[in-house]
Amino acid sequence: MPILERDDAQIWRRRTTGQSLVRWFGWLLGVAIFVYCWQLISKSTTWFFVWDAPRIANDIWTRATPPKWGYITQLGRPIWDTLNIATLGTIIALFLAVPVAFLAARNTTPSALFIRPIALLVIVSTRSINSLIWALLLIAIIGPGVFAGVIAIAIRSIGFCAKLLYEAIEEIDHTQVEAITATGASRWQVMAYGIVPQILPAFAGIAVFRWDINIRESTVLGLVGAGGIGLQLSASLNVLAWPQVSLILIVILVAVMISEWVSAKVRGAII
Amino acid sequence: MLRLQKLTKTYKTGDQALKAIDLEVPKGQVLALIGPSGAGKSTMIRCVNRLVEPTSGGVLLDDVDLTKLGSGALRKARREMGMIFQEYALVERLTVMENVLSGRLGYLGFWRSFLRRYPQSDVDEAFRLLDRVGLLHMADKRADELSGGQRQRVGICRALIQNPKLLLVDEPTASLDPKTSRQIMRLITELCQERGLAAIINIHDVALAQMFVPRVVGLRFGEIVYDGLPTGLTPEKLTEIYGEEDWEATIEKVDEDEDVEAAE
Numbered sequence: 001m002p003i004l005e006r007d008d009a010q011i012w013r014r015r016t017t018g019q020s021l022v023r024w025f026g027w028l029l030g031v032a033i034f035v036y037c038w039q040l041i042s043k044s045t046t047w048f049f050v051w052d053a054p055r056i057a058n059d060i061w062t063r064a065t066p067p068k069w070g071y072i073t074q075l076g077r078p079i080w081d082t083l084n085i086a087t088l089g090t091i092i093a094l095f096l097a098v099p100v101a102f103l104a105a106r107n108t109t110p111s112a113l114f115i116r117p118i119a120l121l122v123i124v125s126t127r128s129i130n131s132l133i134w135a136l137l138l139i140a141i142i143g144p145g146v147f148a149g150v151i152a153i154a155i156r157s158i159g160f161c162a163k164l165l166y167e168a169i170e171e172i173d174h175t176q177v178e179a180i181t182a183t184g185a186s187r188w189q190v191m192a193y194g195i196v197p198q199i200l201p202a203f204a205g206i207a208v209f210r211w212d213i214n215i216r217e218s219t220v221l222g223l224v225g226a227g228g229i230g231l232q233l234s235a236s237l238n239v240l241a242w243p244q245v246s247l248i249l250i251v252i253l254v255a256v257m258i259s260e261w262v263s264a265k266v267r268g269a270i271i
Numbered sequence: 272m273l274r275l276q277k278l279t280k281t282y283k284t285g286d287q288a289l290k291a292i293d294l295e296v297p298k299g300q301v302l303a304l305i306g307p308s309g310a311g312k313s314t315m316i317r318c319v320n321r322l323v324e325p326t327s328g329g330v331l332l333d334d335v336d337l338t339k340l341g342s343g344a345l346r347k348a349r350r351e352m353g354m355i356f357q358e359y360a361l362v363e364r365l366t367v368m369e370n371v372l373s374g375r376l377g378y379l380g381f382w383r384s385f386l387r388r389y390p391q392s393d394v395d396e397a398f399r400l401l402d403r404v405g406l407l408h409m410a411d412k413r414a415d416e417l418s419g420g421q422r423q424r425v426g427i428c429r430a431l432i433q434n435p436k437l438l439l440v441d442e443p444t445a446s447l448d449p450k451t452s453r454q455i456m457r458l459i460t461e462l463c464q465e466r467g468l469a470a471i472i473n474i475h476d477v478a479l480a481q482m483f484v485p486r487v488v489g490l491r492f493g494e495i496v497y498d499g500l501p502t503g504l505t506p507e508k509l510t511e512i513y514g515e516e517d518w519e520a521t522i523e524k525v526d527e528d529e530d531v532e533a534a535e
Contacts, residue, residue: 173360178356181349183354183375185384193362
């Protein structure tokens, strides 16, 4: 924050002249890179397909409407599988995420030097791989089906839940913990009385939030053979049965809307 | 009963919060610890129950050196020392009753406390204490529904249900209005008298300390610079503790306050 003296008046500027120049040059560089990239992309695009796109889209739209409503009788079971994959996966993930979160939080970890990095590694590694890829791996290991889907969703969710939960643990009010410690409570009692009540709202929020995400993720797991409504979707796509595809998409949309409504209600009730 | 011997605390940053403090608190004596912010008042009482580990020196409670205890023995020793906090430090999402009963955690196994299966004698005592501080009707309320003064009363109950010999009180009135502050201070000193408890009360408000407490200890930069009767706190002494300021008004205020108290 430079202040210049000129004619007895103190003039205040947000940045010095040097800083402004640097910023101006930064913007120039950004625009130049953007233009250059635009040219590169343009060169390697087959523009015929792009100009053609509206016609193809229109073609698919006419084939896909109206949806084949009668097909709904065959979708009940797969959507139920999808819901179960999401719910079971979330429950398993939460059971595994809670200990990981306590080991990862700076204020509860038994050893910041050895155990915390391991817990953080678990969080990062489970988070960094998409559930579709987990499903592919697990189908190779335990075979196709709903079970592979459940495990894929569970593994993918551990890192997410543990990360949010350990951040909640690190943000608790320390004096409440001190107060419980001062009564002569043991380590576990301090946890049950001083820490758990403080993170319970966050925990419930994380659980429904992740469940909501998992419903969306589990709808596509079937594409690789891990059960659920995605199986029907990929089968219909393979035979170009567009009216069936559109009905499946509608069913998925409704399921996701219901799950969002439920999670919003639950979170509202807690907070 | 409580004796601090050359108690020293040096933080990792190199700040010496306490410099070889020697202090003796006899049974049943309530003393106020005054001093500017950063003088080491909070550190001192936290060193007594080892919420902060002292760097060196001894803390003798009935001739047991608390600084040498292992974690199990330390838990047993902590049961003898009740603590009351500035921001009440109640577990906000638990009920008043659960907060009071949490004072018994040191006497209970994990599962019994987890399942809230407290012995009937503890529950009876909790009701008695809540009745004593006038909060019996609030027993089932959640702690965050209470006002500041009410929360501090619950904090007092939690400390007393431990059946302690000593109360460690950290700025009990700093978040309260003047009237509630007086009520809380009166309650603490009365309860100490009833039960023959010793107490160390950290307090900012010199006038309030002078009103309720028979002995005042002044701390400055981690050293004791005053130890004596509240009436001995002359402007010169206060200047020594806090630094240069016009102290006449503070000391005069004591008499006025007592008039107000009498009028109530």
